[in-house]
């Protein structure tokens with residue numbers, strides 16, 4: 001913990017200040033404190049507005065039919081988003097099937113080969129990949145998986161989401177594995193465990209609760225993604241679970257209903273948004289809860 | 301210097317303690333170290349050490365911090381090489397076979413040699429029973445059946461003087477045990493696979509006096525059945541539990557003698573300086 | 581290095597090593613593959629229009645003429661304006677949470693701000709269309725133009741439709757706020773205690789300590805966080821597409837509709853029927869990719885520097 005403080009500029013600043021009256025400095029302090037409180041309040045305001053409005057608009061149009069029925073054509077009232085909800089779950093499953101194994105494998109590598117040039121480069125580039133706009137992921141998946149095949153498909157959408165998951169899962173896996181003490185790994189090796197068995201059945205298992213949390217956070221993040229799906233999964237007005245065909249998804253349906261001119265569809269868009277947010281929030285809350293119980297469990 | 305808890309140090313040491321060690325006849329050599337060098341990168345931290353660990357005896361390794369005790373110990377079961385950039389030169393013979401020879405699987409070596417670390421390392425995801433049985437998990441089809449394992453678990457826990465304290469909670473998590481209990485659990489885990497050699501790296505450094513005493517008693521019990529090598533900072537402890545003591549300084553092995561001789565009439569002046577507290 | 585790991589003797593271990601290394605390698609490879617594919621798809625447009633793709637201001641699908649200047653302009657202006665709106669608030673929240681907040685308030689506020697980041701973009705868009713746009717159209721825009729009399733300046737001139745650069749910037753500001761404040765908070769918390777105590781010992785008030793000792797120490801990390809927010813804003817798609825008006829015109833007024841690189845792709849890609857239209861849209865994606873890559877690398881480097889110094 002060797003800290004290099006930077007006294008010169010700092011001390012000069014304080015020296016100047018001694019010239020000023022203490023009262024004025026106190027007032028400045030109080031004013032700035034007030035401003036901070038206002039900023040914190042203002043920053044949470046949009047969230048409250050959004051959630052309140054969403055609950056009001058969404059709840060009034062949400063009913064059982066929303067979960068069990070298919071969308072109705074323009075002009076007919078009612079209908080639901082059964083296909084879109086199913087589609088979103090399928091897309092999440094495809095994404096997780098790609099993102100979790102690759103992300104966990106890469107995270108294991110980063111944690112175990114700490115400090116090598118490859119690990120440092122991969123860590124940096126995974127942050128960069130994480131920062132790529134999701135729409136770019138969409139055109140990539142289109143170029144590779146839709147254009148050559150000739151039609152939209154759920155698989156292309158799921159893969160685009162899966163690629164987005166990889167860097168998220170990689171970084172949490174690495175961080176969680178780093179929390180596992182080296183002594184545990186050594187104890188297993190000294191017992192005659194092979195390296196792979198040590199990594200998987202001792203280290204990874206010990207870190208598992210944290211990794212599950214990270215995976216849930218990643219799922220919550222991709223569950224609401226729309227941009228990578230517009231020209232991959234594309235959306236579908238009908239019931240379809242075929243992976244090589246266009247598939248409906250909750251975010252896509254919300255997008256197309258919200259930008260339509262029909263009041264009835266607007267209401268459905270709000271209901272869809274409420275369901276989507278509920279899905280995302282529940283996943284986030286479960287993740288938060290999982291983390292908390294992990295830390296308490298270790299101590300008693 | 302000799303302890304009040306334990307009988308005077310070397311009850312099994314051969315009477316002609318002053319004879320050169322190569323002449324010792326009775327106990328067989330279990331582990332023979334020959335011209336061993338250990339490196340961290342370019343750093344040579346163990347320098348040309350040659351040393352015999354005798355069967356059914358306790359050998360203590362002492363020396364100032366950083367002199368290479370742990371490194372030497374970790375070379376005996378090929379744990380040293382698990383650190384990135386670490387390597388060894390020279391020979392370590394286990395019952396006459398060089399464990400560093402080509403084609404030797406380090407996993408097999410480690411299975412035959414138990415190791416206990418300074419801090420207790422129970423596996424937090426496993427129950428107490430599974431912790432003790434952990435050494436069998438990697439055996440796959442070669443592992444004994446459940447019943448046999450349960451018997452071995454009990455025997456090992458008894459041996460480690462822990463059975464009475466945990467026999468009613470074998471299914472509970474091992475993280476619920478106290479530090480001293482955890483350390484004895486780790487010793488039981490190391491003993492479960494019936495290793496020929498047990499390596500201990502400052503096993504009592506993080507324990508309270510009572511737990512320390514229990515571990516020392518346990519080592520005393522083990523004498524006669526297992527070859528024990530213990531690294532310790534505590535010279536009283538070395539005197540209490542060991543038959544022979546090796547003194548290391550800056551990577552060199554300075555002297556190895558029967559414990560009583562090393563502490564009363566050391567051959568090397570550096571040993572004398574260390575045990576009388578003039579440096580280290 | 582040169583670790584001649586005898587460990588790898590067992591073939592299961594070798595496979596384990598190969599598999600995890602392959603997973604790790606897949607990240608740089610994917611990144612390269614993504615960039616390659618996007619550029620391959622964009623190539624016909626770059627080949628045909630050359631540099632004028634970046635400078636041309638006409639985007640006419642019917643005539644087959646594609647100049648992305650309005651989109652580049654819209655992307656930059658909406659993101660920068662969002663940054664200007666979000667940064668003070670985000671830093672305020674971060675400083676509040678790391679320095680001032682009483683413990684009972686810290687957790688809930690941090691949680692709410694984090695939740696802001698969890699809301700999907702399309703939901704922001706929905707809320708923007710039905711709540712934000714009417715407020716902007718009926719209250720904010722008339723207030724800026726008439727009450728404050730800014731209507732004559734080019735920045736605030738023209739009719740107030742609602743769908744506009746301003747609307748996109750406001751929603752972007754709300755969306756990137758949690759990212760900036762999360763990074764800033766992390767960096768502020770990494771400032772060593774000694775740094776704070778030294779300032780207090782010299783007789784500074786809390787605010788003076790923050791201004792003169794804490795913030796300067798964390799400065800490059802905070803700037804990194806802001807640039808990270810910029811990277812998010814540049815590539816943000818759905819909410820912007822739903823609010824910006826989607827018109828490829830260069831206009832100085834924030835009240836006028838606009839277009840961004842991301843929103844033109846979201847809006848037109850699925851319907852693009854000619855090869856050049858598709859290629860031009862992919863070229864927009866390529867430009868976006870290069871810009872966000874650079875922005876992200878700079879940001880990571882800055883944030884990493886503070887983390888390294890803080891240790």
Ligand SMILES: Nc1ncnc2c1ncn2[C@@H]1O[C@H](COP(=O)(O)OP(=O)(O)OP(=O)(O)O)[C@@H](O)[C@H]1O
Nearest residue numbers: 340343345364365366367368369370371372383533
């Ligand atoms: N992982 C490592 N990488 C590089 N050098 C190391 C590593 N571990 C130990 N060393 C160095 O090797 C030398 C011997 O270390 P070792 O741990 O064997 O000493 P020790 O005698 O066990 O000391 P202590 O009594 O403090 O445990 C020390 O100088 C140490 O700095």
Ligand SMILES: [Mg+2]
Nearest residue numbers: 369370371501
């Ligand atoms: Mg040591």
